[in-house]
Amino acid sequence: MSVTTTTSTTGTGAALAVVQAQNLGLTFPTADGDVVALSDVNLTIEKGDFVSFIGPSGCGKTTFLRTIADLEQPTSGTLRINGQTPENARKDRAYGYVFQAPALYPWRTIEKNVALPLEIMGHSQAQQTERIKRTLDLVNLSGFEKKYPWQLSGGMQQRASIARALAFDADLLLMDEPFGALDEIVRDHLNSELLKLWDRTKKTICFVTHSIPEAVYLSTKIVVMSPRPGRVTDVIESNLPRERPLDIRETPEFLAIAARVRDGLRAGHSYEEVV
Amino acid sequence: MNRILPILTILLAILAFWYAAAIWMNAPWQNTLNGRADLTDVPFLTFAQQTWGQDKPVLPAPHQVFAEIWNATMGLEFTSRRSLALHAWITLSATLLGFVFGTALGVGLAVAIIHNDASDRSLMPWIIASQTIPILAVAPMVVVGLGAVGVTGLVPKALISMYLSFFPVVVGMVKGLRSPERIQLDLMRTYDANPWQVFWKLRWPSALPFLFASMKVGIAISLIGAVVAELSNAAGGGLGVRLLTGSYNGQTVQIWAALFIAAGLAAVLVAIVGMAERAVNAPNGVRA
Numbered sequence: 001m002s003v004t005t006t007t008s009t010t011g012t013g014a015a016l017a018v019v020q021a022q023n024l025g026l027t028f029p030t031a032d033g034d035v036v037a038l039s040d041v042n043l044t045i046e047k048g049d050f051v052s053f054i055g056p057s058g059c060g061k062t063t064f065l066r067t068i069a070d071l072e073q074p075t076s077g078t079l080r081i082n083g084q085t086p087e088n089a090r091k092d093r094a095y096g097y098v099f100q101a102p103a104l105y106p107w108r109t110i111e112k113n114v115a116l117p118l119e120i121m122g123h124s125q126a127q128q129t130e131r132i133k134r135t136l137d138l139v140n141l142s143g144f145e146k147k148y149p150w151q152l153s154g155g156m157q158q159r160a161s162i163a164r165a166l167a168f169d170a171d172l173l174l175m176d177e178p179f180g181a182l183d184e185i186v187r188d189h190l191n192s193e194l195l196k197l198w199d200r201t202k203k204t205i206c207f208v209t210h211s212i213p214e215a216v217y218l219s220t221k222i223v224v225m226s227p228r229p230g231r232v233t234d235v236i237e238s239n240l241p242r243e244r245p246l247d248i249r250e251t252p253e254f255l256a257i258a259a260r261v262r263d264g265l266r267a268g269h270s271y272e273e274v275v
Numbered sequence: 276m277n278r279i280l281p282i283l284t285i286l287l288a289i290l291a292f293w294y295a296a297a298i299w300m301n302a303p304w305q306n307t308l309n310g311r312a313d314l315t316d317v318p319f320l321t322f323a324q325q326t327w328g329q330d331k332p333v334l335p336a337p338h339q340v341f342a343e344i345w346n347a348t349m350g351l352e353f354t355s356r357r358s359l360a361l362h363a364w365i366t367l368s369a370t371l372l373g374f375v376f377g378t379a380l381g382v383g384l385a386v387a388i389i390h391n392d393a394s395d396r397s398l399m400p401w402i403i404a405s406q407t408i409p410i411l412a413v414a415p416m417v418v419v420g421l422g423a424v425g426v427t428g429l430v431p432k433a434l435i436s437m438y439l440s441f442f443p444v445v446v447g448m449v450k451g452l453r454s455p456e457r458i459q460l461d462l463m464r465t466y467d468a469n470p471w472q473v474f475w476k477l478r479w480p481s482a483l484p485f486l487f488a489s490m491k492v493g494i495a496i497s498l499i500g501a502v503v504a505e506l507s508n509a510a511g512g513g514l515g516v517r518l519l520t521g522s523y524n525g526q527t528v529q530i531w532a533a534l535f536i537a538a539g540l541a542a543v544l545v546a547i548v549g550m551a552e553r554a555v556n557a558p559n560g561v562r563a
Contacts, residue, residue: 071461090467097465103458107480116476120466 016083018172018204019045019068023077026063026230036229037063038074043223043232047171050198050205052215053223054261055268060230061208061223065174068206069097081172093121095172096165100180102157104149104164111136111145114164121168135163138197155186159193166201173205179214191217192246199242213249216240216258224261226268234264293337294327300334301326335528343532356512363536365513369429369501370544373436374494380437381444381489388445389452389478390470406442410435410500415507428511436500440493444486451485452478487552494544502537514540 026038038060045051053061066072067079070086081089089095096117104113111132118128136142139159149157158178165173179187191214198205209215215222216238224234238257240248248254265271305326309317317325327336335343347359354361384402387394414435421431455477463473505515514533521529 069465071464090465093467095465097462099458099462101458103456103462105459105477105480107483117466120463120468120472120476 016047017044017080018047018049018082019043019206020080021064021077022079024064024067024074024079025076026060026067026072027075037072038067039229039231041077041232043235045204045206045221047204048202049221050195050219051207051221051223052219053206053208053225054210054212054215055225055265056210056227058227058230059225059268060227061225062176063230064225065176065206065208069095069174093117093168094170095174096168096170098158098162098165098173098175098178100177102149102154102161104157104160106149109146109148110141110152110160113149113160114167117164117168123168131167131169135166136160138166138200139163140193153186155182155190158182159190162194162197166197166203171203173203175205175207177208177210180209187214188246192244194218195244212258212261216254216261217244217246217249222257222261224264224268226265231268233268234260236260236264290337293334294323297332297334297336298323298326301329301332304329304333331525332527335531339528340531340535343528344535347529347532348536359514359517359532359536362512362514362517362533363540365511366498366501366505366515366537367540369432369504369513370436370494370498370540372429373433373500374440374490374497376433376437377440377493377497378444378490381441381493382448382486384441384445385448385452386474388449402442402445405438410439410503413438414500414504418504418507422508427508431508432501432504432511432513435504436497439500440497443489443492443496447485447489448482451482454481454485483555487548487555490548491545494548495541498537498541498544 021041021043024038024041024043025036028035028037041060041064053064055061063072067074068081068086070090079086081094082092084092084094104110105116108116114132114135115128118131123131132145133142136145139162141156141159141163144152144156144160149160152160158181162175162178179190182190194205195218207215207218220238222234222236222238223232224236225231226233236257240253240257302322305322309315309322309325326332327339329335332339344359347357348363351358351360353364384398388398389395417434417438418431421427421434459477459481460473463477468476501513502515502518505511505513506519509516509519514537517533518530521527521533
């Protein structure tokens with residue numbers, strides 16, 4: 001098992017990890033006692049990685065993503081984003097976050113939705129226009145600038161929300177099951193679009209999913225997680241080429257990685273029913 | 276045509292019912308009058324016409340009410356003390372001023388409530404309690420009390436209007452400003468947006484539909500507040516005073532005319548708020 005071990009070098013150096021978690025833990029106090037959402041997570045994500053987090057509900061994959069985004073506070077261990085605390089990284093606008101739902105503002109057109117972070121971050125009108133055009137091109141939504149969200153299909157809405165996350169040029173893209181609510185045909189299409197986008201922009205992507213084919217198809221690194229307590233059970237480095245046509249999913253290499261993901265999930269008792 | 280026909284049918288039914296009720300309710304007095312004049316065996320049609328033409332009928336016939344409205348608005352100088360248009364204007368100005376005050380107060384309180392947990396818990400019970408006090412009891416105290424310290428005219432009436440109209444606005448706006456979903460607030464946090472930006476770019480636009488719904492209720496009860504306040508100050512004029520003097524003098528036609536003007540005013544005001552709502556929504560792409 002190639003469980004990534006983190007070295008204790010933090011803070012400086014050219015090969016700075018984008019995300020570095022050491023003994024990270026997060027416990028939610030609830031009325032029924034504490035819930036351990038994350039326990040002893042050690043993980044390093046390098047620049048340009050496409051990392052998928054996979055596991056059943058309650059394994060802490062979304063919580064980990066939210067912790068990176070400073071939307072949840074860890075209760076133990078350390079977490080560094082570009083060598084900074086998550087809070088400082090957030091204030092630096094170090095990442096773009098794509099939620100499970102598009103969360104577009106219904107009273108804004110698509111271009112105005114993409115402009116939202118730019119307005120907040122104080123970009124000039126000219127910069128806004130340029131970036132809106134560039135990012136909408138990137139997600140193939142050119143021509144839909146003046147449409148309102150309700151005039152677009154679910155897949156197009158989620159693409160607009162990806163454009164919004166890309167608009168301010170953060171190097172890290174955090175995606176929380178962005179295609180979970182879409183049908184498989186749209187999802188296949190968006191997956192291959194996302195790979196092209198990742199290849200063109202050289203961004204680092206953290207991607208939460210509970211689809212094994214999706215995780216294997218997209219990732220350079222797959223983090224397998226298990227619930228009760230939420231923890232990392234396996235980290236798989238993918239040896240698939242960067243160029244991935246959709247039918248790569250029938251190759252033996254692909255199936256071998258998928259089998260290993262499944263083994264990892266089984267080892268974490270993820271397939272057992274909760275009583 | 277498909278829409279006009281049913282509306283017309285209902286209107287005609289109401290008019291027919293009204294005329295019939297006028298005969299029935301005015302008959303006793305008409306019988307007395309006819310008895311005094313030694314008129315007997317009056318044919319039904321003549322009798323009906325008599326009941327529809329009394330000076331102080333129990334229930335005036337529609338044409339009497341509308342003739343009164345016409346004469347008291349178009350037939351008189353605007354400055355005349357008997358001009359319904361003047362009285363309607365007096366009530367309208369108090370209504371509008373009170374509505375503006377009330378909406379501003381309601382929005383202000385809602386903003387304080389959603390941004391501060393302490394004000395949520397301390398203000399909300401008082402706001403609700405304020406609406407359990409009968410306005411008929413409060414209005415004279417406010418009008419007479421302010422009159423004693425020299426504040427008369429528009430402002431005391433506007434305060435009563437405000438007292439009524441801030442309530443739906445505060446309740447609606449608290450709901451509206453809290454309507455953004457968790458995910459939308461999280462999104463603003465990932466941008467490190469400041470509270471000002473969260474308010475103007477997310478909470479305020481989310482609350483607008485709630486604001487307009489509240490304002491429609493608010494402007495209608497603003498009018499009621501102004502009319503009730505006028506009952507306590509007969510010298511000030513207004514539709515409330517017309518209702519009051521009408522009932523003192525048994526001038527039922529005058530009462531009904533004032534009632535119709537008040538109802539018409541309320542309908543027009545609510546329609547104007549509705550038009551403002553559509554004007555604001557149109558560029559925001561809200562589905563009709």
